[in-house]
Amino acid sequence: MLPSRAELESAAARLAGQVRRTPVLDVHGDELGVPARVVLKLELTQHTGSFKARGALNSVLSLPEGTTGVAAASGGNHGAALAWAAGHAGIAADVFVPSTSPQEKVDRIRGYGATAHVVEGYYPQAAEAARAFVDSHPVEMVHAYDQRTITCGAATLGLEIAQQVQAADHVLVACGGGGLFSGTALALRDQVPVVPVEPERCANLAAARAAGEPVEIEVGGVAADSLGSSTVGRYAFAVSTELDLPPVLVDDDAIVAARRWLWQRCRVLAEPGAATPLAALMTGAVAVRPGEVVVVVVSGGNNPSIP
């Protein structure tokens, strides 16, 4: 049921040269108060400013023959990534954005050449409009996280880490809907444990693990714009369970402090959600032994206030 190694590698072949191979930055653990080598994977330098470009383009390039376009409901990183991916592949994209999203996000989607439909209301209203559109047009819906091609696209980030960092002991990623987590964990399966880090106020994977299945939760806090899915994806839940990779939680203050450290000490301007895995390292929520190598994925930079 979970994507095989071969599937992940075909995604990597499909995306080769079309997404950026994002760089890694080595920092001394003692700068962060941990006895390890810390490697930041600067995925915020990816096309569209987040890892979402990988899954979006993989989804677009995996469409059934004859599909003339894609659609999604999103006011955030997925919408921009899908707009970019569709433009890159030369097909149409219709993105349904809740009217609560800032105008800047709408402009960004349009800037990549997609049609942005502003839908009165919140995310559920936008999702309903997107479904109605897909029902009446020869286009395919691309889910923001819980779709096989999305997991396989995100996996290419994990395959890159394996090439860029030898002998990593931990890979820390943010977990919202879980596309990034499921992909990287599968890519690094049997090599390095991938730790899904959730904000306490967006802990949908922790809730799912407690309930034995994905459940709806209330979300909020500083990272809700990128990690605030009310339910974790089925792929992420299955990966967490089958590979025994439980989530680690951090509070909002720790996320803010980690984001500030990235800016002050590295001039890396991450969105709050993307600072979440570093927060788990800085607070000791992920325990590290002397001499270990920890990879921390900084997955996006699309919420650009300076901390």
Added chain:
Amino acid sequence: MLPSRAELESAAARLAGQVRRTPVLDVHGDELGVPARVVLKLELTQHTGSFKARGALNSVLSLPEGTTGVAAASGGNHGAALAWAAGHAGIAADVFVPSTSPQEKVDRIRGYGATAHVVEGYYPQAAEAARAFVDSHPVEMVHAYDQRTITCGAATLGLEIAQQVQAADHVLVACGGGGLFSGTALALRDQVPVVPVEPERCANLAAARAAGEPVEIEVGGVAADSLGSSTVGRYAFAVSTELDLPPVLVDDDAIVAARRWLWQRCRVLAEPGAATPLAALMTGAVAVRPGEVVVVVVSGGNNPSIP
């Protein structure tokens, strides 16, 4: 007179593991309208947010035995870099800051453990106070750019580029006082031409080339905070002349556009001066042939308004 290859390599050995090996990001030239592979050297992720950390630490680690501290006049990147380097080496730093510098810069110098002396007036008054201090204390002055140890420290960035990017055809760097230019050009001598790029309104190297020697000019414009030295350094002038590497000029609008591109397309938040070499590529001021490889150094990120 110019530093030898062996001197540059000793600087690299001295700094190994103490400055960051900053990452490179590959982008497609067609994203920038040029028929080349473009590699951004993300030196803004260096300690203290700019390449200045290299020269400052090399200077501090090259001090005569018994020196108890260093001093400088600076309200900018050099002051912060020297404060950091001195703290790193466990010696004192006294930085003389013109009262016209923003409080944030003063706080940053103090944040690295140095003593910041705010001097009523502009840069010349701060420089005079720094000289008086050095005359009456057992400390050494470290110049912001025109000093042998600074050039050799900056050269380590050039040596890194040679390791990170095979077969580069051009390396573009910003030129203010010329520490970065002189160091990288010497490091890459006989391998790749290094192009010093100057804002039209801070064109002290162009003026020096025209006059046959460094001359005082009036400076201004969007990049003056980091590139606005009124005179180019003697090392930079000698390197430009002896290695036949004349400056290329760009206007302020081009700098602003390049800075915006770095932010919008790469989530790299450069200071205006650090976007100057990319501006030379985007405007065609540096001509590139199909298939060439161009390295563009993004040298600092310490002027953090979002474009």
